[in-house]
Amino acid sequence: MDMREGTELRTASKETNSIDEIKYELALAYRIMANEGVVDTFGHVSARHPERPDRYFMSRSRAPELVEPNDLVEYDLDSVPVSPSNLAPYSERVIHGEIYKARPDVMAVCHHHAEAFMPLIVTKRDYVPVVHLGSVGGQDLPWWDQRAKFGDTNYLVVNPEEGASLAEALGDKMMVLMNRHGVTVAGTSLIDLTFRCVYSCRNAEFQRLAELSGEIDPLSQGDVDAGSSDGGMTTGHMRAWEHWTVRLQKDNWLPPRP
Numbered sequence: 001m002d003m004r005e006g007t008e009l010r011t012a013s014k015e016t017n018s019i020d021e022i023k024y025e026l027a028l029a030y031r032i033m034a035n036e037g038v039v040d041t042f043g044h045v046s047a048r049h050p051e052r053p054d055r056y057f058m059s060r061s062r063a064p065e066l067v068e069p070n071d072l073v074e075y076d077l078d079s080v081p082v083s084p085s086n087l088a089p090y091s092e093r094v095i096h097g098e099i100y101k102a103r104p105d106v107m108a109v110c111h112h113h114a115e116a117f118m119p120l121i122v123t124k125r126d127y128v129p130v131v132h133l134g135s136v137g138g139q140d141l142p143w144w145d146q147r148a149k150f151g152d153t154n155y156l157v158v159n160p161e162e163g164a165s166l167a168e169a170l171g172d173k174m175m176v177l178m179n180r181h182g183v184t185v186a187g188t189s190l191i192d193l194t195f196r197c198v199y200s201c202r203n204a205e206f207q208r209l210a211e212l213s214g215e216i217d218p219l220s221q222g223d224v225d226a227g228s229s230d231g232g233m234t235t236g237h238m239r240a241w242e243h244w245t246v247r248l249q250k251d252n253w254l255p256p257r258p
């Protein structure tokens, strides 16, 4: 057995704060999000710097399934690289920088166009938690319409003003729905973010399929509050992270160590 396997499979935790570990877990989160259907060629994930809250890490412009620690670039909150880099960046990185600026509690961000969500997005139907794990997405989520705010658009969020407007729409929620575009999700850690992304996608799919079958009996606000009150680590979070990691390991597709 590879001596590193135990390390690869260890679960992310709040105690994870070494820069190398955060970078490895961010690369792992990219691959998990791809493997679980949250992102495809597009979509991106970032993590706030564990020691410098005014900085964050994000991959160079690359398909999430391929991201490795050496692809990660360190940005300030204006989404400018801290060190000169010739790696092409994601054009939408301001989404991340502006949310970190507006929300000190947010430690990780994902922007995606997951297939599970797109029927809701294009019909402007609200996300409704229909099963208990769907509570992680929250209730009464805000919408953000780039065209209504800034005129006709290619729907890429590239200017700081656009990123700040999106962050303002997010408010104190953990997800914001983007008309004709996708979803942006916040997390209190990388694993919290990944759990929220994966299970809100599952819920969105259940919601959509259930609407075809009959009337939905959704969670109440109290149910959602009870199900999402613990923003920290739970055994469920760790069980999920280990499960997602072993699924990559079976395909021999864990990110390489630098």
Ligand SMILES: [Zn+2]
Residues within 6 Å of the ligand: 092, 111, 112, 113, 155, 156, 181, 182
């Ligand atoms: Zn996008």
